[in-house]
Amino acid sequence: MDRLNADCLLKIFTQLSITEKVQIETVCRRWYSVLQRYEAFNNIDTLDISKFLLYSTAEYYQQDNLNFEPMVVGLVSRVGPYLKDFSFGHSWERIGQPIIDALTEHCTQLKRVNFGATIMNASLDKLLEQVAPQLESLSLEDTGWIEAENRAEIIKHVKRLWRIKELNLRNALINLDCITELPEGLESLDISAIGSISIPALTHFFKCHQKLKKLTMSPLAQNLRDEYTYADVAGRTEPSEGEESLQTAIDALGTHGRALQSLKLGFIPHDTSSLSLEPLARLGNLRELTLETCQCLTHETLKQLARDVPCLTSLTIRDCPKLADYGAVAGMKALTSLHVEKTLQLCDEDLEAVAAQEKLQVLRTIGCINVTTKGINAVIQQCPLIELDVSKSVNIGDSCLRTLVETPNRCHLRILTLNSCPYITGKGIARLAHSPKTLAELRQLDVTRAKYVVNDTVLQLHTTLTHFWEEATPPEEPLICYCSHSSITPDIERMVSKTIELVF
Amino acid sequence: MAATTSTDMSTLNTALDKISNIKLKCKDGKLVTISKRIIRESEVLSHNFSVVDEVEQTIPLPDIHSTVMKQIVAFYDLIEDDSEYVPPSKYTDRPTKDHPGVGFFSNFTVEELQALTHACGYLDMPRLQDFILCHMIVDIIQDREIKEIRERGMMKTDYTPEEEAEFVKRHEAPIEVVQPQ
Numbered sequence: 209m210d211r212l213n214a215d216c217l218l219k220i221f222t223q224l225s226i227t228e229k230v231q232i233e234t235v236c237r238r239w240y241s242v243l244q245r246y247e248a249f250n251n252i253d254t255l256d257i258s259k260f261l262l263y264s265t266a267e268y269y270q271q272d273n274l275n276f277e278p279m280v281v282g283l284v285s286r287v288g289p290y291l292k293d294f295s296f297g298h299s300w301e302r303i304g305q306p307i308i309d310a311l312t313e314h315c316t317q318l319k320r321v322n323f324g325a326t327i328m329n330a331s332l333d334k335l336l337e338q339v340a341p342q343l344e345s346l347s348l349e350d351t352g353w354i355e356a357e358n359r360a361e362i363i364k365h366v367k368r369l370w371r372i373k374e375l376n377l378r379n380a381l382i383n384l385d386c387i388t389e390l391p392e393g394l395e396s397l398d399i400s401a402i403g404s405i406s407i408p409a410l411t412h413f414f415k416c417h418q419k420l421k422k423l424t425m426s427p428l429a430q431n432l433r434d435e436y437t438y439a440d441v442a443g444r445t446e447p448s449e450g451e452e453s454l455q456t457a458i459d460a461l462g463t464h465g466r467a468l469q470s471l472k473l474g475f476i477p478h479d480t481s482s483l484s485l486e487p488l489a490r491l492g493n494l495r496e497l498t499l500e501t502c503q504c505l506t507h508e509t510l511k512q513l514a515r516d517v518p519c520l521t522s523l524t525i526r527d528c529p530k531l532a533d534y535g536a537v538a539g540m541k542a543l544t545s546l547h548v549e550k551t552l553q554l555c556d557e558d559l560e561a562v563a564a565q566e567k568l569q570v571l572r573t574i575g576c577i578n579v580t581t582k583g584i585n586a587v588i589q590q591c592p593l594i595e596l597d598v599s600k601s602v603n604i605g606d607s608c609l610r611t612l613v614e615t616p617n618r619c620h621l622r623i624l625t626l627n628s629c630p631y632i633t634g635k636g637i638a639r640l641a642h643s644p645k646t647l648a649e650l651r652q653l654d655v656t657r658a659k660y661v662v663n664d665t666v667l668q669l670h671t672t673l674t675h676f677w678e679e680a681t682p683p684e685e686p687l688i689c690y691c692s693h694s695s696i697t698p699d700i701e702r703m704v705s706k707t708i709e710l711v712f
Numbered sequence: 713m714a715a716t717t718s719t720d721m722s723t724l725n726t727a728l729d730k731i732s733n734i735k736l737k738c739k740d741g742k743l744v745t746i747s748k749r750i751i752r753e754s755e756v757l758s759h760n761f762s763v764v765d766e767v768e769q770t771i772p773l774p775d776i777h778s779t780v781m782k783q784i785v786a787f788y789d790l791i792e793d794d795s796e797y798v799p800p801s802k803y804t805d806r807p808t809k810d811h812p813g814v815g816f817f818s819n820f821t822v823e824e825l826q827a828l829t830h831a832c833g834y835l836d837m838p839r840l841q842d843f844i845l846c847h848m849i850v851d852i853i854q855d856r857e858i859k860e861i862r863e864r865g866m867m868k869t870d871y872t873p874e875e876e877a878e879f880v881k882r883h884e885a886p887i888e889v890v891q892p893q
Contacts, residue, residue, distance in 0.1 A: 209826065209865035209866065210865075211830075212826060212829065212849075216841075216845055219845045219846065220846065220849050220850055220853065222846075223845075223846045224853065231858070232858070234876070235858055235861055235867065236867060236868075237871065238870075
């Protein structure tokens with residue numbers, strides 16, 4: 209092979225992964241010199257460091273691993289110049305200054321950077337100085353900082369993100385009034401749990417970013433949450449007219465957020481008299497809405513949303529205690545995904561009304577104790593469900609599974625979660641074996657804490673699946689069954705491993 | 713990558729229609745009959761078509777041995793794909809194992825594959841060249857120890873033992889760690 213010219217060798221090398229390229233540098237001098245040319249790596253524009261970690265991420269979790277730094281620096285120095293997309297893969301590695309310096313030195317074309325879920329022991333100043341104006345996506349989601357001043361340096365660079373489309377600053381414990389200076393073309397912003405932001409800045413941001421498609425503020429910025437609590441504790445009166453409160457910002461969002469398709473708000477302590485979420489009903493293009501722990505969400509707001517937001521397809525309401533009636537959900541004609549968590553107020557009648565529209569594909573009712581088998585059965589019978597989650601439901605029994613098996617043509621369930629449902633038993637789960645087609649379609653089954661689900665149940669499912677896959681093409685992955693704290697024991701893990709992967 | 717532009721291609725097709733049986737006169741003087749498709753696939757043959765001897769209907773090809781040319785003809789007989797060729801850019805784009813060419817080339821030595829690669833390079837036939845490089849030769853390299861690559865690829869290392877030891881040591885950490893999950 210030593211007669212092949214450099215062009216031919218490069219063509220061969222483009223077919224190899226980064227790992228293989230590094231390994232074959234040792235073959236001979238010529239290969240080494242060809243591999244040192246930038247073209248040898250020019251077909252790699254994406255690098256996710258987590259894919260190169262040896263064994264498991266636990267080895268690297270928040271600590272200085274001896275191999276980690278040379279590994280990352282080695283990779284970056286080879287593939288850096290062509291890299292457009294860089295990520296640490298959310299695996300909580302501890303990032304030192306030499307790694308960031310290597311990125312600064314070699315990666316001049318970066319467009320998407322994800323430093324989310326890392327422990328940053330370095331200053332990003334020089335790197336951002338170089339790449340901030342060209343970045344289209346930047347994530348510092350939940351990034352932990354060893355030095356507070358390194359975190360504070362981010363602020364001055366936010367102003368220079370001239371081409372940014374997606375920005376995730378979740379849990380950045382700094383003041384983010386600077387977001388007003390982000391470019392108009394911004395499409396996605398996550399400012400959950402940030403240190404602080406002033407109401408005028410937030411209002412102004414909504415006014416000048418009318419192309420925003422996705423906004424996440426859950427939990428709300430610390431100062432906005434405190435504003436309400438302190439007013440209460442200190443016995444101060446409600447803000448007088450003209451004084452800007454969170455309501456001003458929500459009003460601005462309703463007025464200017466016409467392009468918004470996805471909104472997530474949460475942990476808003478304000479009660480109904482100090483904040484109204486009704487302006488959200490003016491967001492006519494909204495498709496996904498998540499509201500969690502909002503003390504101000506009422507039935508009226510939900511009704512207005514149902515009336516004025518015609519294309520809402522996904523609704524998540526988690527722990528909103530002031531919402532006393534979920535009847536309005538049935539008025540959302542385009543709804544395909546409904547997730548309701550931790551409430552007494554959702555009941556069977558509400559689910560029956562939603563089921564009658566025959567559209568629901570995803571239903572999650574977690575910890576909704578007034579939802580019973582009756583409501584769930586209605587949805588199973590009428591909707592093309594692909595995911596059902598009834599975790600922590602004390603009123604759900606085996607008959608749901610019977611309905612599922614008896615109406616096999618309607619639902620094509622891929623994910624079934626029955627976590628902590630005390631009345632789901634092995635007998636019920638074994639019913640799935642009665643309809644091999646339904647069982648074969650299932651990709652995930654969660655029976656965590658189901659103490660009446662035993663080994664025999666799993667063996668029954670295994671036998672059915674084995675027979676079924678003899679005649680059809682089996683899927684690449686076995687059915688994943690989450691069974692910690694159930695009566696299933698690890699002894700049968702090997703026996704069923706061909707069809708079912710047990711996760712304890 | 714089209715061998716010629718579309719206008720050239722239509723002129724070429726008209727010219728090709730006039731001739732029934734095209735032969736190449738190889739380095740060893742032997743004649744090899746080729747299909748019209750091979751002419752279309754090769755940039756060089758398409759251009760050389762203008763110098764075809766109208767009486768004998770042969771194209772002179774003094775740089776390629778007839779054995780190699782026959783192997784090229786045999787490969788094109790196996791492949792039915794007549795669509796425009798798009799070169800693979802990423803390592804996921806490799807041809808699949810059930811490709812008819814895999815069986816055909818499986819008994820070839822590295823030397824033979826190398827000679828074919830050079831012939832394809834000379835004739836500018838990217839489809840066959842990429843197939844040999846990106847599939848048959850990559851197969852010799854992929855998932856193998858360095859020693860094995862050298863043996864199978866009939867190569868000798870030009871590193872001194874000390875250099876090699878130093879080299880391996882220097883790269884040990886990244887190489888050992890750089891194992892995708």
